[in-house]
């Protein structure tokens with residue numbers, strides 16, 4: 493049924509979505525090839541393509557000759573025909589991007605998330621940044637399909653509410669989706685940040701083929717976004733992927749959940765820094781726990797390790813081992829083909845993780861004799877959450893899915 497009926501920024505019916513999706517993925521199919529790959533009749537494809545040409549969403553890109561028959565006209569998306577806005581609210585960083593329909597970032601802005609502010613004030617900052625980026629981009633607003641917001645979980649995806657994320661102090665049931673929709677007049681969708689990152693990876697970084705992967709997002713907290721059988725997995729309430737309480741060290745520190753050694757208290761930035769301070773690896777210079785200060789301390793720890801400090805290296809290696817253990821649980825449960833890692837921490841701890849995780853994961857994986865799992869970083873860098881939030885809108889507008897068949901479309 494219509495999971496987010498009022499929210500669907502659909503640009504056409506199911507068959508149009510099928511054709512658009514194929515044009516996007518193929519980078520240059522002709523009408524004949526589109527009919528072959530979609531199973532639609534030549535006449536249906538021709539009618540749909542004409543409507544898309546008239547609407548300016550696709551254009552004729554050139555001619556190809558395959559040796560037999562007359563040359564075929566290839567089709568491609570018109571990047572400047574439609575746009576989506578993506579916003580990522582991370583406890584440490586607010587990022588806004590504008591994405592064209594063919595997946596190019598055409599405008600971007602990022603700033604540190606203001607510390608210790610009321611949710612209403614942070615929301616006002618978000619809206620101000622959105623308006624600034626849109627004004628700066630010079631885009632005709634009628635060409636914006638919608639705006640996606642990636643926020644830390646848990647969220648209430650139906651009501652567009654950010655519940656009470658552990659790393660966003662003072663946030664408790666904040667109706668962020670409607671606040672941004674009211675202020676901007678745009679269609680807004682809310683998604684968990686890790687799921688948004690997986691959508692970005694599915695859409696932009698690796699668009700071909702059926703996909704089975706987990707995206708490990710490394711930010712103020714850790715989580716995974718999931719794409720299984722080429723579908724984004726959200727779970728019953730949009731909160732799938734909470735790996736924080738996978739136990740990676742049975743003798744580790746007590747966690748708020750009642751267990752010991754959950755990855756949330758072992759390897760996220762704050763516990764990592766606290767452990768580094770306890771061991772005397774870095775000096776306890778912080779005045780508080782706000783994400784900006786924790787981030788700066790983490791950078792100091794990584795610099796020490798890079799400089800050959802053995803205690804710092806050891807701590808980061810232990811963290812990598814714990815990440816590998818958590819990813820082994822995810823891999824064994826879901827039998828993914830790929831693990832993709834990224835997020836704001838990646839630029840600093842990525843190298844250490846890549847030294848350890850692929851090998852350890854293979855030792856711990858049950859299906860290691862059946863198929864390999866590739867481990868890589870995302871090509872989208874630290875903007876992956878914001879890009880994913882924008883892709884969410886494009887994904888909803890352009891991707892055909894069986895549930896769309898049950899929804900009356902224009």
Ligand SMILES: [Zn+2]
Pocket residue numbers: 736737747748749750751754756
């Ligand atoms: Zn726990």
